Amino acid sequence: MSLTFQVQKKDEKTPARTAFLQTAHSSFSTPIFMPVGTQAAVKAMSPRDLKEIKAQIILGNTYHLYLRPGEKLIADAGGLHEFMNWDRSILTDSGGFQVFSLADLNEIKEDGVFFQSHLDGSRHFISPEKSMQIQQDLGSDIIMAFDECPPGTSDYQYLKKSVPRTIRWARRCREVIPENGKQALFGIVQGGIFEDLRCNCALELMELDFPGYAIGGLSVGEKKEDMFKVLEAVVPVLPQEKPRYLMGVGTPVDIIEAVCRGVDMFDCVLPTRMARHGTVFTSRGKLTVRNAKFKKQFVPLDSDCECYVCREFTRGYIRHLIKRNEILGVYLTTYHNLYFYLQLMSDLRKAIENNQLLDFRNKFLQNYFNEDI
Amino acid sequence: MSLTFQVQKKDEKTPARTAFLQTAHSSFSTPIFMPVGTQAAVKAMSPRDLKEIKAQIILGNTYHLYLRPGEKLIADAGGLHEFMNWDRSILTDSGGFQVFSLADLNEIKEDGVFFQSHLDGSRHFISPEKSMQIQQDLGSDIIMAFDECPPGTSDYQYLKKSVPRTIRWARRCREVIPENGKQALFGIVQGGIFEDLRCNCALELMELDFPGYAIGGLSVGEKKEDMFKVLEAVVPVLPQEKPRYLMGVGTPVDIIEAVCRGVDMFDCVLPTRMARHGTVFTSRGKLTVRNAKFKKQFVPLDSDCECYVCREFTRGYIRHLIKRNEILGVYLTTYHNLYFYLQLMSDLRKAIENNQLLDFRNKFLQNYFNEDI
Numbered sequence: 001m002s003l004t005f006q007v008q009k010k011d012e013k014t015p016a017r018t019a020f021l022q023t024a025h026s027s028f029s030t031p032i033f034m035p036v037g038t039q040a041a042v043k044a045m046s047p048r049d050l051k052e053i054k055a056q057i058i059l060g061n062t063y064h065l066y067l068r069p070g071e072k073l074i075a076d077a078g079g080l081h082e083f084m085n086w087d088r089s090i091l092t093d094s095g096g097f098q099v100f101s102l103a104d105l106n107e108i109k110e111d112g113v114f115f116q117s118h119l120d121g122s123r124h125f126i127s128p129e130k131s132m133q134i135q136q137d138l139g140s141d142i143i144m145a146f147d148e149c150p151p152g153t154s155d156y157q158y159l160k161k162s163v164p165r166t167i168r169w170a171r172r173c174r175e176v177i178p179e180n181g182k183q184a185l186f187g188i189v190q191g192g193i194f195e196d197l198r199c200n201c202a203l204e205l206m207e208l209d210f211p212g213y214a215i216g217g218l219s220v221g222e223k224k225e226d227m228f229k230v231l232e233a234v235v236p237v238l239p240q241e242k243p244r245y246l247m248g249v250g251t252p253v254d255i256i257e258a259v260c261r262g263v264d265m266f267d268c269v270l271p272t273r274m275a276r277h278g279t280v281f282t283s284r285g286k287l288t289v290r291n292a293k294f295k296k297q298f299v300p301l302d303s304d305c306e307c308y309v310c311r312e313f314t315r316g317y318i319r320h321l322i323k324r325n326e327i328l329g330v331y332l333t334t335y336h337n338l339y340f341y342l343q344l345m346s347d348l349r350k351a352i353e354n355n356q357l358l359d360f361r362n363k364f365l366q367n368y369f370n371e372d373i
Numbered sequence: 374m375s376l377t378f379q380v381q382k383k384d385e386k387t388p389a390r391t392a393f394l395q396t397a398h399s400s401f402s403t404p405i406f407m408p409v410g411t412q413a414a415v416k417a418m419s420p421r422d423l424k425e426i427k428a429q430i431i432l433g434n435t436y437h438l439y440l441r442p443g444e445k446l447i448a449d450a451g452g453l454h455e456f457m458n459w460d461r462s463i464l465t466d467s468g469g470f471q472v473f474s475l476a477d478l479n480e481i482k483e484d485g486v487f488f489q490s491h492l493d494g495s496r497h498f499i500s501p502e503k504s505m506q507i508q509q510d511l512g513s514d515i516i517m518a519f520d521e522c523p524p525g526t527s528d529y530q531y532l533k534k535s536v537p538r539t540i541r542w543a544r545r546c547r548e549v550i551p552e553n554g555k556q557a558l559f560g561i562v563q564g565g566i567f568e569d570l571r572c573n574c575a576l577e578l579m580e581l582d583f584p585g586y587a588i589g590g591l592s593v594g595e596k597k598e599d600m601f602k603v604l605e606a607v608v609p610v611l612p613q614e615k616p617r618y619l620m621g622v623g624t625p626v627d628i629i630e631a632v633c634r635g636v637d638m639f640d641c642v643l644p645t646r647m648a649r650h651g652t653v654f655t656s657r658g659k660l661t662v663r664n665a666k667f668k669k670q671f672v673p674l675d676s677d678c679e680c681y682v683c684r685e686f687t688r689g690y691i692r693h694l695i696k697r698n699e700i701l702g703v704y705l706t707t708y709h710n711l712y713f714y715l716q717l718m719s720d721l722r723k724a725i726e727n728n729q730l731l732d733f734r735n736k737f738l739q740n741y742f743n744e745d746i
Contacts (some may be wrong), residue, residue, distance in 0.1 A: 040693065044700040047685070069668070069693045077689060085685050295442070298450050305535050312420070312458050316450060320413065320442045327417040327700055 003142065003184035003211045005030075011357050014261030015235055018352045021243060023141035024182040025081065026088040028056035030243060030264040033255065033341045034091060036272060039064050040074070040084045041078050042310055043272045044327070044334040047086050053339040055347070057089035057141070059267045062134050063098030066126075067117055071137035077141030091142035091267070094131045094173075094188075095250070097216070099150040108148065110165065116160065128169040132185075133177040140183065145173040147188040152221030159192045166190045167204045174208045186212040187247060193226040195233035202237045213238050214245040217261075219254065228257060235262035236260060252281055252344055253368065256361050266345075271337035278322040280333050281340045284370045287315075287332065294319045307339035349364050376515065376584045378616050386609050388608055388635030394516035394616060397555040398454065399461040403616060403637040404721055406628065406714045409645060411437050413447070413457045414509040416645045417700070417707040420459050426680065426712040427719070428516075430462035432640045435507050436471030437438045439499075444510035444658050452512030461493055464515035464601035464640070467504045467546075467561075470589070470621070472566035473522040481521065484540065501545040505558075509549075513556065517587060518546040520561040525594030530567045539563045540577045547581045559585040559618060566599040568606035575610045587618040588636075592627065601630055608635035625654055625717055626741065629734050632721050639718075644710035652685060653706050654713045657743045660688075662706065667692045680712035 004022045008029070011017060019030045023270035035042045035050065038061040042050060050058065065071060077083040080090055096113075099105065103115035103124075112127025123172055126134075131146035147166040150158060165190055172186045177185040187205035191197030198215075205213065215234055218227045223225050229248070245265035246258050264323045272283065278290040282302035287294075289301065300310035301318065309318075321329025344364075377395045381402070382662045384390060392403045408415045408423065415423060421429065429579035433453055438444060450456040453463055469486075472478065476488035476497075485500025504519035518541040524532060543560045550558040560578035563715030568723040571588075578586065588607055604619070611617055613618075618638035619631050628639050645653065651663040655675035660667075662674065674691065675682035682691075682705045694702025717737075 005383075014520070039697045039699060040690070041699045041701040044704070046701060046704065048681075068697065073669065073689070076669055077687070083687075083693075085692055242515075296446065296449055308421075314456075315449070316414070316446070317458070320456075321488055324412045324441065326412055326414045327703060328414040328419060331419065331704070332418070332699060 001211075002181055004180070005241065008240065009353050011352050012355055013358055014260045015299060016259050016348075016352050016357050017262070017264070019243065019264060019347050021264075023057070023089040023184065025090070025141050026056060028089070029349055031259045031345055032056060033321050033345045034059045034265065034267040035315050036061075036267055036269045037084070037086075038062060038269075039068070040080060042338070043276065044331045045338065047084070050060065050086070050338075051088075053335065053342050055088070055293055055342060057091060058086065060090055060092045060138065060140060062092045062095035062131060062138065063094075063102065064139060066095060066134050067119060067124075072135045075137040075139070078094055079137075081139060090138075090140040091141040092135050092144065093170060093247070093316055094136055094144040094146040094178070095126055095134065096131070096144075096147045097149045099126055105132070110168075112146075113202055128172040129176055130133075136177075138182065142184050142186060142212065143177065145170040145185060145187050145210075147190055149190075149217055150192070152192070152217070154192050156192075156194055156197070159194060159197055163191050163197050163201050169199060170205055171208060174210070178221045184211040186210055186214050186248070186366050188214040188216040189238075190346050191230075192217060193222050193230060195230065195267075199237050202234050206237075206239060210242070212243040212265075214247050216247045218246065219249045222241070224254070227254075227262060231258060231261040231263065252341070253365065253369070255341075256348065256364060257278050260361060272334055275330060275333035275337045276330050278319075278329070278333060281337050283364075285350060285368050288320050289319050291319075301333075301336055302340070305336065305340065305343070307336055307343075309333075309336040309339070374550070374584075375554055376616075378585070380612065380614065383727050384725050385728055386454060386731055387633045389632050389721075389725050389730050390481060390635070390637070391722050392637060393618065394637075396430070396462040398463070398514050398558065399429060401462070402722055404632045404718055405429060405638055406718045407432045407640040408711050408714075409434075409640055409642045410459075412441070412690060413438060413453060413639050415711070416649065417704045418711065420457070423459070423711075424461075426708065426715050427723065428461070428711070428715060431459065431466045432677055433463055433511065434471060435465045435468035435504060435511065436475065438465075438511060439468060440492060440497075444507045448510040448512070449488050453508075454512060456495070456529070457652070462515070463511075463513040465508050465511055465513040465517065467517040467519040468507065469504070469517075469520045470522045470626040472499055473479070484543075485519075495610070498531055500608065502549055505549040507544050509556065515557050515559060515585065516550065518558060518560050518583075520563055522563070522587060522590055523565070527565050529565075529567055530572070532563070532567060535632040536564050536570050537576050540574060543578055544581060549582070557584040559583055559587050559616075561587045561589040561620070562607055562611075563590050564603075564625075565590060566595050566603060568603065571603055571607045572610050575607050575641065579610075579612060583615070585616040585618060586637075587620050588621045592622045597627070600627075601634060604631060604634040604636065625714070626738065628714075628717065629721065629737060631732060632725075642716050645707055648706035648710045649678040649703050651692075651702070651706060655708050656737075659739050662688055662692050663695050664692075674706075674709055674714060678709065678716070680709055680716075682706075682712070
């Protein structure tokens, strides 16, 4: 088996559950957050930092790695794990999202997508088969089917044509990837904010019996309640015994809400990107440490946090570093933010195990939207 | 006593020696290299990284810290050690070098120097007394006298007027700093490449009985052989039982040559600055890891190095990170370079202890200028 997934504990009041997920490289408990390592590195973090904050699986971006340094170079190095010195699990996306959002899109054909690199304008073609080949060269543990990622504003008519193509592409991906190989291929449910399209897509993908299912194309501009409605519609359709992965989501609150709706896996650039802009997540909400009011606050970013950064450094010092563009400042904010996300996941797992998920959510929200930071 | 310095072993063939230096915060063996932490951070390195590579003392820049965040803020935080979470020794320079090299210099008066900030053009005045006050607020273990740092090209006539002023300023600094306080004040020998000016300056400063002596104004454009001639002239004049600090020097080879001429302490931005440009120091010379030829070299930066970076990452991966402007790339090259420098100092100390300093130097040079990197 490319991947095993065993549900451990089902929450009594919500579709949330904890589970044990095993890939070719490592095993871990879900719900889980995957730090994003776009270019074969989680920005500012070394592999040992990631292990220290208990990261179990990270995400790599196929589009970026295909363009630079190229999947063949990474294959020469022995695969992405070896190249970046990360021996736990890696999930790679299909490249689809970036082709549709970053690149200059030239044409979508039945066969695949023609686009120009956002870096140098060079022309490229990615098909489902090409995406599979790249991800095979990368050697990631979980690979994603190549899908069309239409804009969040796409209307029903457009999606009604787009979703069936995504399903046809998923079938072509499934044909390339051996069921008993080391890599597990996840299908991606699309369909915008339309529950019927989403459910039909899920049902059709399930005929291909993927070892896991992602929900894509959310958190791209639609209203929060639409995102949650989609989850509430799709999750009951998806198989109980397979992991559910909500792609690219989200804020701490989004993640809690999605866990309460039965999602097992998450990735998002927010904690690393916000860190680079000097914003950190704390148990009392977001804190923009650049702000002048933190200049003389010689207290931790989050006095409830037990991470290295909160144990050893102050808001005033980190503000100074961020204002001076010191790399150490970005390192400290990134470290803290990822720790905060991973600790949140750990807290969510514990809450599910103790049948206290909704209590945990309520307390978290109460604290998080506290004015006094 | 503000500082104790005990010579442990004198080399038989050169003026080199090992010694044991104790400050208010920590004690360590010399010869030593001090990583530069200009803005209250050694670029890209956390305090625990610095401890891992066995840094014992770091350098802070008074000019930068005075401008931003201001020495009063740092004093509010409990001093520079507390502010940046570094509990080993800190040496701060006097601000002189930066006032004369970075700032827009307005006027040098007997009382002090008027200048405009290189950041915002704001007007400032630093005198010997002001430099002492700033360094007292910073609370560093070793503080430097405020000196004039004339350009490396200054002629004899100019220096003949400048050096006596530097000596008068040193006397004023000495009057501010209590001999038995926690901070040790070093005098700075100036005099360009002129041996008589240097020796006279040293002798006059020695009347003030500083706990240590620096040699400033070298490695600023003069020929290497002039730098070494100055060291050969000044070191025998300076007291045997006091530390000698060669400011802002230099390359690994410079440091070895200066140790062989009796220098005990060094600082330089080279290892950190070169790292940010993707150049690393190895036992076989400098290596510009950005270069295309390293693309597929999945071997360590330096196969003779035992640092974290060389144990865990390859040239090909680090090249990719540096080319992509990944912060992790700068972290890895910085970590390695500082480790390389500190390991070199450790090797030099061992060589002195074993009476093998010149052998060590010869072998190092043979390897370092090897073509095959």
